[in-house]
Amino acid sequence: MVYGEDIAILAGDGLFAEAFHLLVARQQASPAVLLAVVAEIARATGLRGMVGGQYIDVTAVPDGGDDLRVLHALKTGRLIEASVVVGALLCGARNAARLARYRAFAAEIGLLFQIVDDMLDVEGSPETMGKSAGKDEALAKLTYVSKYGMAQTRALAAESHVRATARLQELGGDTRSLAAVADYIYRRER
Amino acid sequence: MVYGEDIAILAGDGLFAEAFHLLVARQQASPAVLLAVVAEIARATGLRGMVGGQYIDVTAVPDGGDDLRVLHALKTGRLIEASVVVGALLCGARNAARLARYRAFAAEIGLLFQIVDDMLDVEGSPETMGKSAGKDEALAKLTYVSKYGMAQTRALAAESHVRATARLQELGGDTRSLAAVADYIYRRER
Numbered sequence: 521m522v523y524g525e526d527i528a529i530l531a532g533d534g535l536f537a538e539a540f541h542l543l544v545a546r547q548q549a550s551p552a553v554l555l556a557v558v559a560e561i562a563r564a565t566g567l568r569g570m571v572g573g574q575y576i577d578v579t580a581v582p583d584g585g586d587d588l589r590v591l592h593a594l595k596t597g598r599l600i601e602a603s604v605v606v607g608a609l610l611c612g613a614r615n616a617a618r619l620a621r622y623r624a625f626a627a628e629i630g631l632l633f634q635i636v637d638d639m640l641d642v643e644g645s646p647e648t649m650g651k652s653a654g655k656d657e658a659l660a661k662l663t664y665v666s667k668y669g670m671a672q673t674r675a676l677a678a679e680s681h682v683r684a685t686a687r688l689q690e691l692g693g694d695t696r697s698l699a700a701v702a703d704y705i706y707r708r709e710r
Numbered sequence: 711m712v713y714g715e716d717i718a719i720l721a722g723d724g725l726f727a728e729a730f731h732l733l734v735a736r737q738q739a740s741p742a743v744l745l746a747v748v749a750e751i752a753r754a755t756g757l758r759g760m761v762g763g764q765y766i767d768v769t770a771v772p773d774g775g776d777d778l779r780v781l782h783a784l785k786t787g788r789l790i791e792a793s794v795v796v797g798a799l800l801c802g803a804r805n806a807a808r809l810a811r812y813r814a815f816a817a818e819i820g821l822l823f824q825i826v827d828d829m830l831d832v833e834g835s836p837e838t839m840g841k842s843a844g845k846d847e848a849l850a851k852l853t854y855v856s857k858y859g860m861a862q863t864r865a866l867a868a869e870s871h872v873r874a875t876a877r878l879q880e881l882g883g884d885t886r887s888l889a890a891v892a893d894y895i896y897r898r899e900r
Contacts, residue, residue: 527769571723
């Protein structure tokens with residue numbers, strides 16, 4: 521709003537390019553690992569990720585639970601997944617089966633994030649939420665709460681949190697930091 | 711115009727991400743070379759490349775030859791430079807001094823491209839030009855022709871073509887394909 525739409529679009533394009541530039545120029549890791557990170561972030565932001573999810577969001581009103589799941593999985597879930605997988609890659613994870621387990625955990629907390637987000641939109645106060653509460657309802661957007669009701673949505677969130685924790689058990693080792701992230705997403709109030 | 715501005719912006723973001731994805735997923739080369747290619751393209755499109763040049767173009771009317779040179783060097787020249795350097799990298803060029811010579815040649819044909827473009831805007835016919843002739847003048851844009859006049863601009867183009875050819879001599883080996891590119895840019899009529 522301050523600088524105008526043309527500058528805002530350029531800023532977005534610039535940040536996109538500079539993110540890849542910084543990654544290659546500053547991050548310490550082998551070329552093979554850095555390349556895997558570039559691929560992960562490119563896929564997560566592209567047509568089968570953030571951009572694809574945003575496209576669905578602006579062009580269609582999803583008509584069912586599956587569409588809603590696809591939209592959120594692409595729009596925000598894929599970025600959450602990338603942030604977990606990139607962390608694992610940079611920490612030296614190589615094994616495909618192990619990376620798949622990190623990815624399954626990340627997909628679950630992405631889903632959990634969106635379910636909780638929809639509940640907070642209805643129940644959260646404007647003081648604690650970054651955006652104003654009730655915004656989704658005012659826009660007549662399809663959310664977990666509008667589709668399933670608050671009680672069932674709360675149960676879905678609890679089930680998702682249980683599944684996320686189970687994914688961490690499968691990973692083994694010290695996963696307390698990731699468990700804390702899952703707990704935070706489940707219990708957050710804004 | 712057909713799909714609306716929101717979809718157009720998303721298409722731009724999507725192409726950006728997919729370009730990096732395709733590069734990593736499809737291009738045959740060692741991880742180190744692919745990473746150098748990613749870095750080159752990220753820099754060429756970022757704040758010190760295409761986006762930076764476009765920012766200057768939309769926010770300010772350059773007031774001198776140096777500004778004009780900076781604008782074009784960033785906006786189109788940097789992409790032309792990247793296309794030459796990326797080709798050299800993928801063909802196995804490793805030596806920094808040799809890559810610098812490819813870069814110098816590319817910067818020169820980028821400059822040549824813009825000088826010729828400004829002449830064609832004045833002299834070209836709408837039938838042969840992709841854009842309508844006289845568009846720059848109608849927009850009161852600062853061009854090589856508006857600043858130096860047609861005769862001096864023609865001389866600048868000839869000098870630039872000579873310098874580009876000299877850069878190729880420094881490279882040695884078989885540079886006929888690159889010479890043909892420089893000749894085409896110098897002699898093109900649209």
